Amino acid sequence: MAMQVGLKVWRFNARTGERELQEFEIDAPEEATLLDCLDIVKDRHDGTLAYRKSCRMMICGSCGMRMDGAAVLACKTRMYDVAQSGHVPVISAMGNLPIVKDLVVDMEPFWDKFKSVDPYLRPGYDEPPEGKEHLIRQERMNVVHKEALCINCGCCVSECNAMESDPLFTGPQALAKAFRFVGDPRDGHKIARLEKLNGEHGIWECTRCYFCNERCPKGVDPRDAIAKLGAESMKEGIDRDMGAKHAKWFVVSAKTTGWLRETELVPKTQGVVSAIKQTRFALDLALKGKVPPPFPPHVAKDVREARRLHDLVRDQGRSGYAGIVQGERALARLAHGHAGEETLDEIYARPGAFHRPYLAGEEIPAGADEGMGSRTQADVTPGEQPTQKPEGGA
Amino acid sequence: MRAAIEAYDAGANVGVISKLHPTRSHSGAAEGGINAALGNAAEDSPETHAFDTVKGSDYLGDQDAIEIFTREAPGDIYQLEHWGAFFSRREDGRLAQRPFGAAGSPRTVYAADITGHVLIQVLYEQLVKRDITVYEEYFAWKLVENDGRCQGVVCWDLLDGGLKTVGGKTVVLATGGQGRIYRTTTNAYACTGDGAAMALYLGVALKDMEFMQFHPTTLYPSGILLTEGCRGEGAYLINSEGERFMKRYAPNAMELASRDVVSRSEQTEIDQGRGINGSIYLDMRHLGAEKIIERLPGSRELAMTFAGVDPIYDPVPVRPGAHYHMGGVQTDNDGATELTGLYAAGEVACVSVHGANRLGGNSLMETITFGRRAGRAAAEWALSHTTIEVPESVEADAERELKAMLGVERGERPWQIRQDLGTSMLENFGVFRRGEQMEKQVEILEELRERYDRGVVIEDKGEVFNSDLTQAIELGNMIDLARCMLQAGVARRESRGAHARPYDFPDRDDEHFMKHSISRWTDGRPELSYDEVRFTKYEPMERKY
Numbered sequence: 001m002a003m004q005v006g007l008k009v010w011r012f013n014a015r016t017g018e019r020e021l022q023e024f025e026i027d028a029p030e031e032a033t034l035l036d037c038l039d040i041v042k043d044r045h046d047g048t049l050a051y052r053k054s055c056r057m058m059i060c061g062s063c064g065m066r067m068d069g070a071a072v073l074a075c076k077t078r079m080y081d082v083a084q085s086g087h088v089p090v091i092s093a094m095g096n097l098p099i100v101k102d103l104v105v106d107m108e109p110f111w112d113k114f115k116s117v118d119p120y121l122r123p124g125y126d127e128p129p130e131g132k133e134h135l136i137r138q139e140r141m142n143v144v145h146k147e148a149l150c151i152n153c154g155c156c157v158s159e160c161n162a163m164e165s166d167p168l169f170t171g172p173q174a175l176a177k178a179f180r181f182v183g184d185p186r187d188g189h190k191i192a193r194l195e196k197l198n199g200e201h202g203i204w205e206c207t208r209c210y211f212c213n214e215r216c217p218k219g220v221d222p223r224d225a226i227a228k229l230g231a232e233s234m235k236e237g238i239d240r241d242m243g244a245k246h247a248k249w250f251v252v253s254a255k256t257t258g259w260l261r262e263t264e265l266v267p268k269t270q271g272v273v274s275a276i277k278q279t280r281f282a283l284d285l286a287l288k289g290k291v292p293p294p295f296p297p298h299v300a301k302d303v304r305e306a307r308r309l310h311d312l313v314r315d316q317g318r319s320g321y322a323g324i325v326q327g328e329r330a331l332a333r334l335a336h337g338h339a340g341e342e343t344l345d346e347i348y349a350r351p352g353a354f355h356r357p358y359l360a361g362e363e364i365p366a367g368a369d370e371g372m373g374s375r376t377q378a379d380v381t382p383g384e385q386p387t388q389k390p391e392g393g394a
Numbered sequence: 395m396r397a398a399i400e401a402y403d404a405g406a407n408v409g410v411i412s413k414l415h416p417t418r419s420h421s422g423a424a425e426g427g428i429n430a431a432l433g434n435a436a437e438d439s440p441e442t443h444a445f446d447t448v449k450g451s452d453y454l455g456d457q458d459a460i461e462i463f464t465r466e467a468p469g470d471i472y473q474l475e476h477w478g479a480f481f482s483r484r485e486d487g488r489l490a491q492r493p494f495g496a497a498g499s500p501r502t503v504y505a506a507d508i509t510g511h512v513l514i515q516v517l518y519e520q521l522v523k524r525d526i527t528v529y530e531e532y533f534a535w536k537l538v539e540n541d542g543r544c545q546g547v548v549c550w551d552l553l554d555g556g557l558k559t560v561g562g563k564t565v566v567l568a569t570g571g572q573g574r575i576y577r578t579t580t581n582a583y584a585c586t587g588d589g590a591a592m593a594l595y596l597g598v599a600l601k602d603m604e605f606m607q608f609h610p611t612t613l614y615p616s617g618i619l620l621t622e623g624c625r626g627e628g629a630y631l632i633n634s635e636g637e638r639f640m641k642r643y644a645p646n647a648m649e650l651a652s653r654d655v656v657s658r659s660e661q662t663e664i665d666q667g668r669g670i671n672g673s674i675y676l677d678m679r680h681l682g683a684e685k686i687i688e689r690l691p692g693s694r695e696l697a698m699t700f701a702g703v704d705p706i707y708d709p710v711p712v713r714p715g716a717h718y719h720m721g722g723v724q725t726d727n728d729g730a731t732e733l734t735g736l737y738a739a740g741e742v743a744c745v746s747v748h749g750a751n752r753l754g755g756n757s758l759m760e761t762i763t764f765g766r767r768a769g770r771a772a773a774e775w776a777l778s779h780t781t782i783e784v785p786e787s788v789e790a791d792a793e794r795e796l797k798a799m800l801g802v803e804r805g806e807r808p809w810q811i812r813q814d815l816g817t818s819m820l821e822n823f824g825v826f827r828r829g830e831q832m833e834k835q836v837e838i839l840e841e842l843r844e845r846y847d848r849g850v851v852i853e854d855k856g857e858v859f860n861s862d863l864t865q866a867i868e869l870g871n872m873i874d875l876a877r878c879m880l881q882a883g884v885a886r887r888e889s890r891g892a893h894a895r896p897y898d899f900p901d902r903d904d905e906h907f908m909k910h911s912i913s914r915w916t917d918g919r920p921e922l923s924y925d926e927v928r929f930t931k932y933e934p935m936e937r938k939y
Contacts, residue, residue: 013858014858015858029615031615031616031700042861042862043807043809044807044809046853047807047851047852047853047854047862048853048854048856048862050854050858050859050860050861051861053583054414054418054419054420054582054583054584055418055420055422055423055582055583055584056582056583056616056618057423057618057619057696057700058695058696058699059422059423059508059510059511059692060414060417060418060419060420060422060423060582061417061418062414062415062418076699078699100553100858100859101856101858101859102859104859106553107415111415114522115522119519119522120477120478120519120520120522120523121476121477121478121519123476127476128476130472131468131469131472132472133471133472133475133476133481133488133489134475134476134487135486135487135488136483136487137483137485137487138482138483138484138485138490141480141483144480145480148480148505148512148515149508149511151417151422151511152415152417181478184478186478187478
């Protein structure tokens with residue numbers, strides 16, 4: 001069965017700088033993906049159209065491009081629904097990378113950043129004897145499971161807001177790759193890696209817009225990797241960056257008063273001298289009623305709850321990546337209404353749910369870490385749960 | 395990449411030429427795993443691995459090569475693990491191993507169902523660590539032969555345009571398979587046999603070209619691969635009557651019989667009317683949601699995306715699809731070809747480890763073990779010889795040929811010929827082969843070659859990212875490789891491994907055909923001859939699973 005698909009493709013010629021939005025109307029099989037449609041265009045309509053492709057099964061990472069302004073893998077994007085709706089999508093090259101021709105971008109800046117994070121294992125002192133493997137529990141490897149899924153397609157980089165304002169920002173892909181080794185128990189250079197990542201254009205430049213998580217076709221969740229790198233840095237005492245100080249102050253402020261005290265946030269983050277320079281700006285804000293007066297500190301009515309939460313997290317001993325992932329995931333679940341009235345224990349007791357994250361000192365049941373992906377680190381990709389079989393069968 | 399790393403470590407000056415970025419090569423799509431007799435999951439030994447491989451090859455594998463292969467495999471796996479490969483683990487922290495088809499022991503080391511992806515990442519990481527030069531998106535077009543040896547490669551630079559000649563004292567082909575000759579294939583668009591064709595045109599021998607493996611579980615309709623690991627984890631194959639039909643074909647091994655056996659069984663069910671839309675079902679429902687999500691997340695994602703089926707709730711329609719080419723450029727056990735300075739490793743090569751049928755999990759291992767050996771041998775030769783000389787005429791000739799190709803203004807577009815090639819090959823040279831169909835296909839291929847030679851229209855005349863041009867070159871390569879396959883197939887009047895002729899020659903004929911077919915290019919067409927199989931201690935027996 002065939003369907004009609006309309007596409008508007010942004011053509012680009014790097015030599016002349018010409019840009020043109022070209023419309024195509026093609027017949028394609030109903031199961032066709034965006035990549036299949038582009039193949040039909042290239043074969044039968046216009047052989048000069050340029051795009052990358054290879055595996056057509058979401059693993060080689062060649063065919064990253066934008067559809068209606070959002071980065072996708074062309075081979076993963078089925079066109080049936082779009083075609084049926086009558087909408088004609090606009091196809092363009094990925095963002096944040098120079099265009100070479102039509103939908104092909106120059107990946108060199110991407111790979112340069114990839115290379116800048118020393119993307120290879122740097123073994124520690126305890127090398128295993130020749131002819132033996134390292135002995136590592138699966139749950140320990142699962143810490144970097146998601147980062148190991150990355151196929152270097154560039155979709156996250158395409159969407160990165162921080163990179164748009166600072167093209168030198170290391171970026172979501174390279175940072176996810178960095179965590180792949182920071183979190184690998186076989187790597188012996190964790191501190192040195194974190195020191196480097198805390199430098200200019202490093203982890204604290206991320207604006208936390210979460211576009212990379214949203215657009216990653218493989219569920220790598222680069223923003224989570226960046227959060228984990230931040231948490232690991234602070235755990236290791238690397239907190240000189242304003243970003244780290246900023247985060248630290250959030251915790252102190254929330255614990256002591258239950259509120260974020262913004263007036264104090266500036267000196268705590270930027271230092272006293274820098275803060276004084278911004279006094280006028282602060283006064284302007286205060287006069288317009290944008291910030292509360294700094295004294296006396298405003299204390300939340302139920303501040304004890306905030307303090308209890310703080311103590312709870314501290315008692316679990318889950319600092320670093322372990323804490324931050326658990327925290328973010330729990331919050332995400334609450335925010336998306338998955339939890340309702342259920343407690344986390346109840347959520348993890350649902351049929352088909354993943355294991356509850358194990359707390360420090362807790363006995364891990366036998367068999368829980370068999371095979372890969374038993375995700376004992378509470379590292380659950382949203383949408384990964386089994387789909388519901390439609391009522392009445394398919 | 396494994397060869398490049400080894401050559402670099404041996405002290406050679408190395409460059410990698412690739413028409414894709416190295417991490418985008420199709421090894422990354424391998425799912426199930428990589429075989430080495432580590433003995434972590436059960437008693438195992440290189441000898442057992444060798445026996446399984448010899449038997450799987452239907453006794454056409456060269457036994458000395460297979461013994462080297464199985465002996466060196468465990469060390470290579472440990473090295474990959476030391477380099478940082480992300481393998482799945484057992485509870486005791488050692489590498490996990492899963493059962494695979496026709497294997498006497500659970501021997502397949504894996505990383506969930508993304509093993510190839512994990513390996514290609516770790517090899518690229520090691521390439522970056524050594525700062526080895528990569529000529530990215532250089533399309534290798536012609537090998538340079540001068541003074542009786544191979545001295546470089548003429549490439550088309552995809553990004554910047556123009557012909558670029560890269561000189562080298564030695565060249566290692568690692569260009570992969572040629573599955574794109576078939577319409578339904580698990581292979582990437584890039585798998586067009588470029589390396590084998592380049593060698594062929596220089597008169598270098600290709601070996602066992604008739605043996606194309608059909609993988610039993612490729613998705614309907616796209617041909618995308620679902621790993622053998624699905625069956626390794628316990629999935630069933632069922633026909634339209636809900637019967638586990640493998641009990642009639644391989645009562646002991648059932649779904650985990652050798653790939654050629656399972657593919658033939660499926661095709662028989664489909665041919666006899668017990669299929670569903672030309673497919674049968676791969677049923678994983680009894681494995682349960684948790685096991686599927688933990689061990690086979692990638693396969694589930696593929697089934698959901700490309701077949702619209704969630705294997706947790708529904709069986710997945712699958713059918714046999716062209717998957718792996720056992721034949722290729724003939725090499726010795728160190729990857730050396732007939733031509734001095736030219737080496738080959740991986741799917742493009744034929745050592746032969748796989749003979750007439752490859753076992754699942756052996757191909758990734760072959761790329762590593764023989765990639766390493768070829769890299770070492772190529773480096774040693776290069777380090778003991780001094781000069782490279784690429785005659786200017788080589789590039790001038792290529793330039794002329796290129797102009798002629800781009801100059802064609804009227805005629806067919808390449809896709810029509812490509813489509814006819816894929817459809818006819820699937821129909822006439824698929825899982826089962828009939829004498830008269832093969833004869834017909836020989837004629838069809840001659841016609842396709844004529845149509846191609848009349849000139850195909852390349853609409854893109856530009857320099858920048860001209861994939862229209864490279865796809866046309868690939869098509870020419872594929873037609874000639876298909877001609878080699880057919881010539882060898884017609885002449886092999888027996889059934890062995892992946893070459894099945896149930897209607898005229900249903901049995902294996904060791905007396906006449908226990909030998910390798912050799913294809914050589916002579917006057918614009920392939921010429922067939924034969925070569926001996928090398929034996930050590932494994933005597934031919936009947937194959938039963």
